Amino acid sequence: MYLSRLFLSDFRNYKELELSLGPGLFLFYGDNAQGKTNLLEAVSMLATATSFHASSDREVVNWSAQDHVARLDGTVQRLEDKIQLEVLIVDPSPPVFAAAAGVRVNPRSIELPAHAPRKRYKVNGVPKRTIDLIGQLKVVLFAPSDLHLVDGGPEERRRFLDRALCQVQPRYSVALVKYRKIVTQRSALLKRIRDNQEDPGMLNYLDEQLTQLANQIIYERRRMIDALNDRANEFQRAISGGREQLQIVYRPSFQVDGDWGLTEAAEHYREQLRDARKKEIHQGVCLRGPHRDDLEFLVNGVNMLSYGSRGQQRTAALSAKLAELAFMHSSTGDQPILLLDDVFSELDASRREYLLCQVAGYEQVMLTSTDLEGFPADMVQRAHRYQVSGGVLKSE
Known part of the structure; x- marks a missing residue:
C-alpha cells in the first residue's frame, strides 16, 4: 500500500x-x-x-x-x-x-x-x-509523543490501541463511537440522579448498552495485546542486546477472565456496574468501562512506569510501536504507510540505527527531520528528498 x-x-x-x-x-x-x-x-x-x-x-x-x-x-x-x-x-x-x-x-x-x-x-x-x-x-505514526507511551497518561495508551484497531476493524470503530456517546449520556444521567432529578432505574437501559459495547471493545483490545506480545519482546531483546524481556499487560477497569465467552463476559460486566452504581452516583461519573482501561509495560518483570529508566521506557515504547506495525500488516495483508515525525532526534544512535533497519524494507516511508545529518549516506542518496x-x- x-x-x-x-x-x-x-x-x-x-x-x-x-x-x-x-x-x-x-x-x-x-x-x-x-x-x-x-x-x-x-x-x-x-x-x-x-x-x-x-x-x-x-x-x-x-x-x-x-x-x-x-x-x-x-x-x-x-x-x-x-x-x-x-x-x-x-x-x-x-x-x-x-x-x-x-x-x-x-x-x-x-x-x-x-x-x-x-x-x-x-x-x-x-x-x-x-x-x-x-x-x-492505513498508517502507523511514529512521533516524539509516542516515545512517552510508557511514561505518559493512560489516555495515550488507550489512543495507541484505538488508532490501530479503528483502521483494522471497522466494527471496532463503530462500537467505540457508540460507546463514547453512551458514556457521555450515562455520566450526565448519574449527575441528575445524584441531584435527585431522575430515578436510578433509568440507568438500566444505558448499562445494558454500555456492557454490550464494552464487551466488543475489550475483546478486540485483548486480541491486539496478545498479537503485540508475540512480537514486542523480540524487538525489546534485539534493541537491548538480549538483556531485557518485555511484556505488555492489559489492565481493564472491568474485571476480565480469559475463560469467559462473550455472553458470559457481558453478564459479569453488568454485575460489576451494578456493584459500582452507588459510588458512581455519588461521584457523578462512569467508573467502569474501556474509557478507563490502561496498559502496563513490564521489563524483566518490573513496571516501567514506576521504575523504568528513561532508556528502558523509550525502548519499550519503540518495541510496542514496531509490534503495532507488524500487527497491522498481519491483520490486513497490506503494509501500512509509515509516518516518522522527527522521531530520530529523540533517539540515541543505537535505537535510531535499529529503527532505520526495521523500517527500511517497508513499501512507503515518510520521514521528517530538521536536517539530513545523522542518516546513513546511502539512505539519503536513494531517498526522495x-x-x-x-x-x-x-x-x-
Whole structure:
C-alpha cells in the first residue's frame, strides 16, 4: 500500500500543494514550524479522519482560506485496487484575532446550515460516512509523543490501541463511537440522579448498552495485546542486546477472565456496574468501562512506569510501536504507510540505527527531520528528498 498522489488546499500553512508520490522513502526536511508535521498530519487524517496534532478540527483550516474550508485529497494504491479519498474540513468560526495578527480573513461567501457537518468525506468521488473512510488507507505514526507511551497518561495508551484497531476493524470503530456517546449520556444521567432529578432505574437501559459495547471493545483490545506480545519482546531483546524481556499487560477497569465467552463476559460486566452504581452516583461519573482501561509495560518483570529508566521506557515504547506495525500488516495483508515525525532526534544512535533497519524494507516511508545529518549516506542518496519552507516543497 502506498500513497501515489496528495493534494492539499488551505490545510494548515499549505495554501495549495500537489505532490506525486510512490513506493520508497520520502525525506522532508527543514527548520521547525515550516510544515513538515503538517504534511504527515494530512496523510494521517486521510487514514483515520482525525488529527494526531490538533485538539480541534478547525485548527487545520488555514485562517485565510476562502469560505474557511480545507481540502485533502489522496490517491491510494492498494494490493487489489486504487482508491481516491477526500476530506473537507470546515471552520465555522475563524479566530477573531486573525485580522489583528495581520492575516486577511475572507468573508464567507456561503452560509452553512446550523447543523451542517464540519467534516465531509468522499471515497472515489462518492459522499461517505466517517466509518466508510477510516481504514481505506492505513498508517502507523511514529512521533516524539509516542516515545512517552510508557511514561505518559493512560489516555495515550488507550489512543495507541484505538488508532490501530479503528483502521483494522471497522466494527471496532463503530462500537467505540457508540460507546463514547453512551458514556457521555450515562455520566450526565448519574449527575441528575445524584441531584435527585431522575430515578436510578433509568440507568438500566444505558448499562445494558454500555456492557454490550464494552464487551466488543475489550475483546478486540485483548486480541491486539496478545498479537503485540508475540512480537514486542523480540524487538525489546534485539534493541537491548538480549538483556531485557518485555511484556505488555492489559489492565481493564472491568474485571476480565480469559475463560469467559462473550455472553458470559457481558453478564459479569453488568454485575460489576451494578456493584459500582452507588459510588458512581455519588461521584457523578462512569467508573467502569474501556474509557478507563490502561496498559502496563513490564521489563524483566518490573513496571516501567514506576521504575523504568528513561532508556528502558523509550525502548519499550519503540518495541510496542514496531509490534503495532507488524500487527497491522498481519491483520490486513497490506503494509501500512509509515509516518516518522522527527522521531530520530529523540533517539540515541543505537535505537535510531535499529529503527532505520526495521523500517527500511517497508513499501512507503515518510520521514521528517530538521536536517539530513545523522542518516546513513546511502539512505539519503536513494531517498526522495524535499526541503520544506513556509509550506512550500522543493524537490532535490
